[in-house]
Each structure stands twice: as structure tokens, then as C-alpha cells.
Amino acid sequence: MTKRKPIKKAVFPVAGLGTRFLPATKVVPKEMLPIVDRPLIQYAVDEAREAGIEQMIFVTGRGKTAIIDHFDIAFELEATLREREKALAILEPTHAVPGHIIAVRQQVPLGLGHAIWCARAIVGDEPFAIFLPDELMIGSPGCMKQMVDAYDDVGGNLISVLEVPREDVSSYGVIDPGAALPGFDGRLTEVKGLIEKPPIEQAPSNKIISGRYILQPEVMRTLENQEKGAGGEIQLTDAMARMIGTQPFHAVTFAGRRFDCGSKLGFVEATLALALEREDMGTDVRAMAQRLLRE
Template sequence: MKPVRKAVFPVAGLGTRFLPATKAIPKEMLTVVDRPLIQYAVDEAREAGIEQIIFVTGRGKGALEDHFDIAYELEAVMKARGKSLDALEPTRLPAGALASIRQQEPLGLGHAVWCARHLVGDEPFAVLLPDDLMVGAEGKSGCLAQMMETYAAVGGNIVCAQEVPKERTASYGIITPGAAEGARTEVKGLVEKPKPEEAPSTLAIVGRYILQPEIMAVLDNQESGAGGEIQLTDAMAALIGRQPFHAVTVDAARYDCGDRMGFVTANLALALRRDDMAPALRAMIADIA
């Protein structure tokens, strides 16, 4: 069983739900408290042992790569003023650890992952959707690190799962569950965005995956699915029965930062976890409520 060293970040979306903020700034660079959204996802991947970061980008996304580059002028000014560079340390990736590839057309998540096929090669890889901000419980490792533990135990393909209200199944890929053991559930089937009355369960896939490289061959010939897009869920379904496939319900909070309310909630929730901000924030909330 090969280790998971590479992670794909589909970041080509236009972020139209956040206009006008995202007219000139990638949505992944919007900050939650004091870090851009993409930083949380990259930090999570590195904590899990990921060595190679792969961005699948579109036009106007250069700020994502710049964020993880060395800012010589900024660092020089900070050093001259005697300021610490500790805040910049997580943004400095090792040389050659970041690669970027273009998704020229918005053809869906499956297509975005397929665009990274030559960089992934014949290795298993992770996929992280930065819009899904996953924050591990206090004292717990991050979402992907928890999934890696399951991967080490059973191998194959692993998806992160979360129970959702039945009326919301049409917004997710939904799992047909098999045998369950603790936080791990065998995946018997997958369906993309089913109507509530047709959903096989309320166990939904959220934005973290560990996938085997064979999925790229499936995506080579994958036809459009729900929404007229090439769906990653449909390609994953083709691997069920051919390779081990499990879902993991992780001990982490999820904030849908592709949604404005989810984004605001994430800012409040993460600020309330910080000792340097929580007291003042609670007082402010009480004052304006």
C-alpha cells in the first residue's frame, strides 16, 4: 500500500456568491479571522503528511501561488523593523512542494481532479475542497490526518462523511452504507445529489477524499452527470467492488465557506476558540445582539 504524499486542491471556481469581494481576489484568499481560506486547507494537508501540493486553478488565481512564495520585500522590511516572521512561516512551502495546473473550462469537480492526472501519476492522492473548512476538535488532529489513520488500516478509497438533514440530500453526494465499525462505514454505493425521497441514506460526502490513481482512468471517459458536469462521485462509484471503499465520520467541525452564512459563522467560531480574541468578541456580540 503506497503512502499518500500528494494532495489536489480544486481552486478554479469564480466565487460568484461572494461578489463583489471576489471580483479581483480569489475566493480562497478571503480570510477567516487572520488566515486565508486556502491556508487552512494546506495546513491540514501538511499536518497529515502531504508533501506535494497541487493547485488546479483558473484565470486570475495567481494570488494563491504568491501566498505560498517567499515575500522578500515584506520580510526585509519586517526584519529591519525588528518584527517576528513567525506569522509567515506556514506560508513558506519547501522548494518544489507546490505545483499548479489550469482547468480551462468549468466542467465539474471530476474534471478538475482529472486535470491533475499527470502530476498525480500512479500514486494514491488526497483531494481537499478549501470551501469546506474542517476544524478538528480541541486536542484532535485535523480531518485529513484522521482519514489517514483509516487509510493505514484498510487502504483503498476513503471519503469524509457527515450526516445531513434528509431534505438537503439533493445538495450532496450520498452514500449507500454497508457494515459500520466505529467511525468507519463501508461504502456500497454512491449517488450524486439525489432527491430526498430517493436518497439511500443521509450520510453525505463532504470535501475530503483519499483516492487511488485508477480513478483517473475512469475520469478519462466519464460522461456528464448531475448539473451537466463531470462528477467525481460518479467516477468513485465505478471503483466500488473493485477496490476497498470506506467513509469516515471525523471528529471535526465543518463550515461551508462557499456560503456567506457559513463563512460568517466560521469567522465567529474560530475567533471564539482563540484566547486573545474570545473575551472581547463575546462582549461585542452581547452588545450588538
């Protein structure tokens, strides 16, 4: 049996302009907006680390340097905290091993597929993960850890999926599901096809791609010669669809919760949900919410 290469690299496409959150995102990257007290990008990186991923590749755009700075050592801040005998442990997750954070620039916004392709030189000839930080995935273990565990069993390409109401499918990439693999309690399904943002009547299922992927490096060669798709952009979904039939492709149904933090409503929902679960504030937040609902 051929030993599979471990998943040690992850690509984070973070070059978007965040126009739905203007004016908040005029100078602050949307990935740095906090859910309670951690920015969105931190949740994604923590999830990657839990899954054993070591190298984080950020595909950035102009004005996104704050994302890289977040994972640097803030010497003045940490020195001040140390002098004041303040706990520094809270900053530990923001520290990166030298060489484990890499940034590449997507100079022109040509779509998600193009953003992933921009990381091709760093990914090299290895399987890799993709995280869309807008998709906040909360579970134990995390979504990517669940996917890596499945990858260890079946290899190939995997995508995370969730079921949504049928009327919402045209906003997402949708899978055409095949047979469920035995021994996985229905969590692992063959993928027969992928469609990006289909009309409701043409959607093959209500299972949407939910922002986490494990892909083989051949996808980079597919993206290199790919034409534009939905929205006039180079779509990652189209590239993956072209690979089906040439390599194993499976969907992992995530056992956890997803928050669409690319929308204002989803962002507020995530903030409230996570605040309610916090031991240091959950009771107070619940009381505050109840008071506001009464007013």
C-alpha cells in the same frame, strides 16, 4: 502483506469563480478570503501538512495567481518586517519547500471530476488526497490526519462523511452506507454506493461527502472517459461510484466540526466560531456579539 504507498500528494481544485461572494471575489480568489486572519486555502494546506502530505497540487483558473503567490516568499515584506524587528514566525506556514507547490490550469469549467483529472500527470500512479477548501474542517487531529490513519489500516479509497438534516441531502453527494468495520467505534463504514445531489426521497442516507478524499490513481482513468452527470458537469462522485466493487471503499465519519464556507452564512459562522476560540480575542468578540444582539 503488501506495503501501502503513503499519501504524499494532494489535489486542491481551486478554479471556481466564487460567484456567490461577488463583488468580493471579482479580483480576489474566494480561497483567499480570510477566516479571521488566515485565508481558507491556508487552513486546508495546514491540514494536509499535519497529515504528512508534502506536495500540494493546485488546479487553478484564470485570475487565481494570488493562491500561488501566498505560498511564495514575499521578499520585500519580510525584509521590512526584519528591519523593524517584527516577528516573522507568523509567515512560516505560508512558506513552501521548493517543488512542493505545483499549479495546473483547468482551462474550461467542466466540473469537479474534470478538475481532478487535470492533475493526472502530477499524481501519476500514486494514491492521493483531495481537499475542497470551501469545506473548512476543524478538529484535533485534523480531518485528513484521521483519514490517513484509517488508510494505514484498510487502504483502498476513503471519503470523509458527516450527517446532515434529511432535508439538506439534495445539495450534496450522499453515500449508501454498508456495515461498520469492527474496532473503529463506528467511525469507519463500508460504502456500497454514491449518489450526487439526490432528491430527498431517493437519498440512501443522510451521510454526505464532506470535502476530503483519499483515492487510488485508477480514478483518473475512470474520469478520462466519463460522461457528464448532475448539473451537466463531470462529477467526481460518479467516477467513484463506478469504482465501488472493484476496489475497497470506506467512509470515515469525521470527529470534528465542518463549516460550509462556500456559502455566506457558513463563512460568517466559521469566522465567528474561530474568533470566539482565539485566546487573543475570544473574550472581546463574545462581548461584542452580545452587545450587538442587545441592540
